[in-house]
Amino acid sequence: MEIADRISFLYIFCLFAMKECCNSCYMLHMATGSSNFFLFFWFFFWKQSSPSSPEPASLPAEDLSTNSNGPKPSEIMLDGDREDLFAEATEEVSLDSPERDPILSPETTPAVTPVTPTALIAPRMESKSVTAPVIFDRSREEIEEEANGDLFDIEINVSDPEKVGDGMNAYMAYRVTTKTSLSIFHKNEFSVKRRFSDFLGLHSKLATKYMHIGYIVPPAPEKSIVGMTKVKVGKEDSSSTEFVEKRRAALERYLQRTVKHPTLLQDPDLRQFLESSELPRAVNTQALSGAGILRMVNKAADAVNKMTIKMNESDAWFEEKQQQFENLDQQLRKLHASVEALVCHRKELSANTAAFAKSAAMLGNSEDHTALSRALSQLAEVEEKIDQLHQEQAFADFYVFSELLGDYIRLIAAVKGVFDHRMKCWQKWQDAQVTLQKKREAEAKLQLANKPDKLQQAKDEIKEEIEEWETKVQQGEKDFEQISKTIRKEVGRFEKERVKDFKTVIIEYLESLVQTQQQLIKYWEAFLPEAKAIA
Amino acid sequence: MTTTLTEIKHLPTLALLVCCEYLAIFKKTVAMHEVFLCRVAAHPILRKDLNFHVFLEYNQDLSVRGKNKKEKLEDFFKNMVKSADGVIVSGVKDVDDFFEHERTFLVEYHNRVKDASAKSDKMTRSHKNVADDYNRIGSSLYALGTQDSTDICKFFLKVSELFDKTRKIEARVSADEDLKLSDLLKYYLRESQAAKDLLYRRSRSLVDYENANKALDKARAKNKDVLQAETTQQICCQKFEKISESAKQELIDFKTRRVAAFRKNLVELAELELKHAKVTDNF
Numbered sequence: 001m002e003i004a005d006r007i008s009f010l011y012i013f014c015l016f017a018m019k020e021c022c023n024s025c026y027m028l029h030m031a032t033g034s035s036n037f038f039l040f041f042w043f044f045f046w047k048q049s050s051p052s053s054p055e056p057a058s059l060p061a062e063d064l065s066t067n068s069n070g071p072k073p074s075e076i077m078l079d080g081d082r083e084d085l086f087a088e089a090t091e092e093v094s095l096d097s098p099e100r101d102p103i104l105s106p107e108t109t110p111a112v113t114p115v116t117p118t119a120l121i122a123p124r125m126e127s128k129s130v131t132a133p134v135i136f137d138r139s140r141e142e143i144e145e146e147a148n149g150d151l152f153d154i155e156i157n158v159s160d161p162e163k164v165g166d167g168m169n170a171y172m173a174y175r176v177t178t179k180t181s182l183s184i185f186h187k188n189e190f191s192v193k194r195r196f197s198d199f200l201g202l203h204s205k206l207a208t209k210y211m212h213i214g215y216i217v218p219p220a221p222e223k224s225i226v227g228m229t230k231v232k233v234g235k236e237d238s239s240s241t242e243f244v245e246k247r248r249a250a251l252e253r254y255l256q257r258t259v260k261h262p263t264l265l266q267d268p269d270l271r272q273f274l275e276s277s278e279l280p281r282a283v284n285t286q287a288l289s290g291a292g293i294l295r296m297v298n299k300a301a302d303a304v305n306k307m308t309i310k311m312n313e314s315d316a317w318f319e320e321k322q323q324q325f326e327n328l329d330q331q332l333r334k335l336h337a338s339v340e341a342l343v344c345h346r347k348e349l350s351a352n353t354a355a356f357a358k359s360a361a362m363l364g365n366s367e368d369h370t371a372l373s374r375a376l377s378q379l380a381e382v383e384e385k386i387d388q389l390h391q392e393q394a395f396a397d398f399y400v401f402s403e404l405l406g407d408y409i410r411l412i413a414a415v416k417g418v419f420d421h422r423m424k425c426w427q428k429w430q431d432a433q434v435t436l437q438k439k440r441e442a443e444a445k446l447q448l449a450n451k452p453d454k455l456q457q458a459k460d461e462i463k464e465e466i467e468e469w470e471t472k473v474q475q476g477e478k479d480f481e482q483i484s485k486t487i488r489k490e491v492g493r494f495e496k497e498r499v500k501d502f503k504t505v506i507i508e509y510l511e512s513l514v515q516t517q518q519q520l521i522k523y524w525e526a527f528l529p530e531a532k533a534i535a
Numbered sequence: 536m537t538t539t540l541t542e543i544k545h546l547p548t549l550a551l552l553v554c555c556e557y558l559a560i561f562k563k564t565v566a567m568h569e570v571f572l573c574r575v576a577a578h579p580i581l582r583k584d585l586n587f588h589v590f591l592e593y594n595q596d597l598s599v600r601g602k603n604k605k606e607k608l609e610d611f612f613k614n615m616v617k618s619a620d621g622v623i624v625s626g627v628k629d630v631d632d633f634f635e636h637e638r639t640f641l642v643e644y645h646n647r648v649k650d651a652s653a654k655s656d657k658m659t660r661s662h663k664n665v666a667d668d669y670n671r672i673g674s675s676l677y678a679l680g681t682q683d684s685t686d687i688c689k690f691f692l693k694v695s696e697l698f699d700k701t702r703k704i705e706a707r708v709s710a711d712e713d714l715k716l717s718d719l720l721k722y723y724l725r726e727s728q729a730a731k732d733l734l735y736r737r738s739r740s741l742v743d744y745e746n747a748n749k750a751l752d753k754a755r756a757k758n759k760d761v762l763q764a765e766t767t768q769q770i771c772c773q774k775f776e777k778i779s780e781s782a783k784q785e786l787i788d789f790k791t792r793r794v795a796a797f798r799k800n801l802v803e804l805a806e807l808e809l810k811h812a813k814v815t816d817n818f
Binding site for chain 1: 662665682793
């Protein structure tokens with residue numbers, strides 16, 4: 001049975017991967033526009049993966065209407081009001097935002113089948129969803145005490161993971177509940193169903209809009225093909241329920257962190273995400289989709305650029321901060337590794353204690369001296385209770401401490417990204433200046449040239465170009481100053497948040513440790529008289 | 536620069552730490568020696584042994600020669616023969632109910648103690664791992680605290696101190712657990728093995744006795760070497776009865792001792808765990 005399980009798991013995994021390949025091949029085909037090579041592969045993968053899936057069928061219909069030569073960022077038709085937003089927010093950035101691919105019309109949602117036993121998940125969630133609002137409540141109070149005085153009143157919960165659909169197209173849907181008294185929302189309390197790719201889509205939209213002007217956008221939880229495949233297969237063992245619970249908690253933290261940011265809270269995309277019952281499916285978040293590949297290419301290009309840009313840092317503050325973040329990153333990674341080791345060992349301890357408890361019980365059974373036998377079985381019981389304690393402590397270790405550290409490591413990566421954007425902005429400004437210089441030199445050369453008939457026309461042209469580049473230089477400088485200012489503010493906010501978060505979390509963790517110890521006292525105190533009673 | 540400073544600050548406590556650990560290990564090793572000597576002294580016959588007296592009284596160094604290779608090899612063969620023989624002998628049903636009962640009890644008990652001892656060892660090791668992790672976390676937090684510039688650094692330093700203390704306690708808990716529980720179980724593992732060996736020897740002598748009886752009958756039937764067979768039979772009979780008597784006494788003693796030892800150790804274990812838990816609670 002074990003082997004059959006593994007084989008079915010591998011099969012579904014392959015199907016899943018092939019589906020991703022299928023989509024990417026289609027995109028590549030459209031991108032190259034020429035060979036039938038990719039088309040053939042697309043067809044092949046499509047047939048292989050899902051004979052009944054509606055997605056590939058809808059892809060041709062949508063894309064043929066908009067592109068014939070591959071996706072060009074400036075030509076994408078978006079729906080409704082978002083077009084304007086994109087237009088004004090992104091006119092300067094033609095280089096680094098590849099994520100404006102066609103957004104598909106919402107597909108009909110497949111039949112909802114709450115197959116996963118929520119009963120299994122519920123007990124653990126009860127204990128954990130109690131703690132999550134607790135963290136949030138404390139920080140909410142503290143935020144209300146803040147000097148800027150904006151009434152920050154929004155509470156988000158992510159709950160009820162439900163398996164929707166079957167087989168390859170199955171996914172987990174989470175219920176996102178918002179309670180707020182802010183006026184930008186239509187109601188005070190509402191909830192919607194979202195899936196993981198929706199969260200990723202939200203993050204990519206926010207990142208496109210805000211990262212390059214200096215805002216630190218909280219990163220979304222990571223994808224995990226192995227975990228998702230387990231869910232798709234329908235394996236209902238403890239590791240897949242753990243995976244779902246981990247993801248649910250991570251999504252909740254992600255949303256809470258995002259709404260805490262005052263600028264991001266005003267964003268209409270975020271509002272739509274929280275409010276509207278139907279959300280267009282974010283296909284471009286798939287790892288091997290066209291957008292994904294473009295993302296990877298851009299990341300590589302960025303890495304090369306970073307090595308070649310030699311920024312003339314005029315502001316010592318930035319250099320200092322960058323160094324600080326580097327150090328912090330290293331330290332946090334080390335700490336995170338240690339805490340993960342602790343979680344692992346504590347789980348081991350719990351397992352070993354349970355084994356010992358059973359063994360002690362058996363020993364007690366075979367012992368023929370009655371009082372000793374009873375004492376031994378008592379010992380076994382104590383050890384079993386201790387084992388439960390250790391398990392709970394391991395949970396606390398993990399969900400409270402270790403996940404926070406992981407989140408912050410990813411956040412620091414986002415901060416570093418923002419610093420990189422600033423560097424790019426500076427680079428652009430410098431390039432504009434260089435070009436302006438060249439144009440001025442060309443003008444000077446023309447002045448000294450001896451061809452009067454062509455001279456006037458050329459001079460006019462050059463003058464126009466010079467004016468254009470002058471404005472560009474000015475714009476570049478303004479942008480650079482703007483981004484520097486924004487980053488300063490953001491970093492200040494980030495530091496404050498970090499201090500608060502860490503304090504709250506560590507205090508909570510220490511409290512859990514203390515509680516464990518108190519329980520231990522109780523158990524051993526109960527055992528002592530039994531041990532003394534052995535005649 | 537900062538790392539060397541932190542190392543220097545930790546130095547005196549490091550020496551103390553090593554000292555404490557050495558003492559803990561020493562305590563553990565010596566405890567078993569003490570138990571062994573007390574046991575020998577309490578035994579009515581063994582306590583009169585000359586070797587024992589010499590061991591206790593001789594002022595200067597005893598020169599004890601370890602077993603050389605030849606003797607080790609002999610031991611190995613003897614063990615093999617013994618276990619093979621044990622299988623043969625165990626098939627023989629015993630006349631005395633007491634011994635029969637004891638034998639079944641001992642076999643089962645021995646297996647269970649072996650199991651419990653192994654599991655308890657694993658548990659103690661996990662505990663030690665957890666304590667080590669606390670140590671690493673404490674030092675990471677300390678590094679974070681020294682490098683941080685915001686006001687959270689003091690907080691981090693305090694927490695790292697706390698982790699340090701917790702680690703020491705956890706380490707001590709695991710060491711105590713090891714001492715009281717695991718060692719107890721290990722000791723009884725070997726004791727029950729020794730008891731089994733005793734029973735084996737008795738069974739062996741019983742078999743010899745029965746063989747001698749059969750030989751005597753045969754000799755009487757053939758009317759050859761009757762006297763020799765008779766003497767052999769008498770010797771075997773005496774040996775058997777003597778061994779049965781002392782075995783009975785030994786086994787009863789074993790039970791009483793076992794009960795007392797378990798009691799003592801379990802009580803101490805509970806008290807120590809309580810003490811440590813209360814100390815941690817006081818933080």
